[in-house]
Amino acid sequence: MRIDDLDTPAVVIDLDRLEANIARFQAHLDRHGIANRPHIKTHKIPQIAQMQIAAGAVGITCQKLGEAEVMADAGITDIFLPYNILGAAKLERLVALARRVQVSVTADSPDVVTGLGAAMSGAGLELPVLVECDTGMGRCGVQTPAEAAELAFQIARTAGLRFGGLMTYPSSPAIGPFMREAVRLLRERGLPVERVSGGGTAGMWHAHEHPEVTEYRAGMYVYGDRYTLRAGALRLEECAMSVLTTVVSRPTPDRGVIDGGSKTFSSDLLGLEGYGLILEYPEARIVNLSEEHGVVDFSQCAQKPAIGERVRVLPNHCCVVSNLFDEVIGARRGEVETIWRVAARGTVR
Amino acid sequence: MRIDDLDTPAVVIDLDRLEANIARFQAHLDRHGIANRPHIKTHKIPQIAQMQIAAGAVGITCQKLGEAEVMADAGITDIFLPYNILGAAKLERLVALARRVQVSVTADSPDVVTGLGAAMSGAGLELPVLVECDTGMGRCGVQTPAEAAELAFQIARTAGLRFGGLMTYPSSPAIGPFMREAVRLLRERGLPVERVSGGGTAGMWHAHEHPEVTEYRAGMYVYGDRYTLRAGALRLEECAMSVLTTVVSRPTPDRGVIDGGSKTFSSDLLGLEGYGLILEYPEARIVNLSEEHGVVDFSQCAQKPAIGERVRVLPNHCCVVSNLFDEVIGARRGEVETIWRVAARGTVR
Structure with a gap:
């Protein structure tokens, strides 16, 4: 037909262009030694997520638990949820998800950390939790590097949780001073920062200009739009x-x-x-x-x-x-x- | 729970308020002798459409064929589609729909009328087609009463079609002169106008101030919003x-x-x-x-x-x-x- x-x-997807977009950006990140963790909110299609993994992505990013559950059902094994998970119903689903795939999440407040800890320690699991940093977006996220460090230590000492690193969106020149200072504060006090997760399709070709960023989340790069x-x-x-x-x-x-x-x-x-x-x-x-x-x-x-x-x-x-x-x-x-x-x-x- | x-x-629907909204507006239209043909695009739920019919609506309005098919599956028997249906795939679906329920549609151009006629006469059906009039919305619709009359006569002489009346949106004071002149032109030349269909939740309590309007389409009145x-x-x-x-x-x-x-x-x-x-x-x-x-x-x-x-x-x-x-x-x-x-x-x- x-x-x-x-x-x-x-809605028509040009497959030649889709494949080229996936390959081109993966090659860019590979060249610069940055892990690729594409955001599937753009396509919401397991087959495209599998294409991204096959091209070299280390895992995927989902914004909501429901997306993550669909992707886990499709065999994706490493999922990052940069969202504050709150409430009994969602924590129960998060535990179920963490039992079957590698999950990491974010937190930007002690309340979120406390809830995650209770759910995970109760289930005998250890969940990596990254601190979300507001580096200018004006959405979620701690406001200062000092707050980031404080929350990181709370995570590190909470049973059932592991401090997983720092996360921000989007990667823009503004993130440098914030991230470097947060990393410095943590290293000074002996807490290693295993991941610094940045993202954003608009700035995708500048991902490597932020040396502190170790993994990158982009979504729209697969399709493109106005x-x-x-x-x-x-x-x-x-x-x-x-x-x-x-x-x-x-x-x-x-x-x-x-x-x-x-x-x-x-x-x-x-x-x-x-x-x-x-x-x-x-x-x-x-x-x-x-x-x-x-x-x-x-x-x-x-x-x-x-x-x-x-x-x-x-x-x-x-x-x-x-x-x-x-x-x-x-x-x-x-x-x-x-x-x-x-x-x-x-x-x- | x-x-x-x-x-x-x-999304939570307060059922007391929903029922009251359906009853209140039905009573208003009943009082003024205007047929109620609510637009289901607002809720897209067969059970609510059935509540509207049970309260006294003569039928429903759907904007797309897909909505109409779902509602017909649920047992709704009178459906108005105020939309230009074009192309072989959609005309085939329209024929299938017209075989099982009472359907009426609109047209605002000779091309649409020609397509509808070919499909309906080929199937041995007669479809009521209303002329859509642009009375200020700036969307679809013929631009003048004279154009409305001309298209009405094209519909009337097209095998498989019947001139079903006039339709506009929204009902505002501007519709009066346009509709009255179109009705006059048609009556003068001996073509009866069986329905004049107006609509819009914003002006719902003024429906009766347009004596030319014989049926009213409102959608949002069931739920309400900002x-x-x-x-x-x-x-x-x-x-x-x-x-x-x-x-x-x-x-x-x-x-x-x-x-x-x-x-x-x-x-x-x-x-x-x-x-x-x-x-x-x-x-x-x-x-x-x-x-x-x-x-x-x-x-x-x-x-x-x-x-x-x-x-x-x-x-x-x-x-x-x-x-x-x-x-x-x-x-x-x-x-x-x-x-x-x-x-x-x-x-x-």
Whole structure:
């Protein structure tokens, strides 16, 4: 079957580009001696995680326990969960996961450490816990190197836990002073830092400019989107994901409506103008999304599409598109080669 | 089980409020002799559609064929699809649907009418087709009453089709002149207008102020959200959906992070400031979402939550939240009464 025969909207992954993206970044990290631990939130597909492992990744990163459970079911044996796991229900699931695969997590507060310790020591397990550091993201994370060191020692002396290192996101020039100072404070007091985990697709080609970072987490590099394009991390001809849509209405000479809206693309702008790039009409602007309609301004296009014409959209943010679809189409040179179930779609718990 | 025992994030529907919302709006439309044809895109749950039918709705509205197929499977027998159905794959599915339930659709161009006619006459069926009118939304729809009349006559003379009336969205004062003129043009030339379909939750209590509207499509009225609250359509104590989340991090005295992000709430702003209202901390602002984190500014709150505390969020847009979850919890006075599968989740085709 050709992708031209697919019903729309459909998410199409160019397999040549996907494979090249996986290989290219793995080679970059290998060259610089940095461990690769890709984030599977982007694709949520075990088969792609397996491709990343086969290419040389040491393990994977998942954001939620549900993602990790799906990946463990698929045979992935080393999973990092850079998230604060709290509450009886989740701690029980974490224990079950830790019994069958190598798991590491993060913490940014004594409360989280206490909960993890009680669950793990009760189960007779030892869990590596990294300290999450807020190096400018303004999300989770301890605020200073001194706080990082203090929490690291709490982890080290908690039964059932092992201090696993430091983690931050994204890797930017700002992380250097914070990470170096935290490492210095810990070494000075005799606590080895086994891993320093950095990440982010936007800065992926600068991963080696942070000598303190020993492993790297990138997600979007496998697919690419308008955000990674603007960040300069991938070129347009390297982007592997597109959303196949149909022009269902042409109410005015300049306006067109495609059959994908916020339930196809999400409303993520990520600072961009418009909701996606139409590959066949790069001068067009997707100016508005409702749930199942995308309103397009074709006024700047010399040629304009007819009703029924199919157009491919490079989305703003590939990770959220994956999460809206039950399956994606793997294609090579326009021919459908495989259909992958997005097995970890919707795993927000 | 109490909702306090649910793992987070979880979508909780207050069943008392849901039932009251369904009854209240049905009574309003009944009082004014307007047919109720609720839009199920908001909940995507057959059981709620059945509640709406039981309360007096004449049928339902679905935006995509996939939604309609799920609802037909659940025994709903009258379905309106106000969407341009195009292409062999979808027309084949539409024929199959029309063989088992009463279906009506819309068109806004001769191309769509031609495709519908060929499919329906080939199958020996007669499909009611309403003309979609753009009365200011700037999405699909013919642009003038004269265009509406012209397309209506094309439908009327197309084998396999019947002119089913006029449709617009949303019902606003602007629709009056357009609809009245279109109806006049059609009656003058002897074509009866069997239905005029309007809609929109924001203007739901003004449905009767448009005497030309004979049926009304509202979706969000069953749940309510920050958008319907701002529109004045529902009061806070009538909103039935909330998202139960946990505060997983308190990195600074003013900042908190909840375990729901854009994969829980979507990034829909709908012109609002912030990404949701925390019911227990109404002065808080959800200032930023990443995929699995919601960053909250608690600086304006006299009391601030501890790590591990659970908070309920009224989302900006209930329809997109439904579409991100496989199931929602139906609760009454804090007690879990039912778990509904969001059976039409992800049906974008």
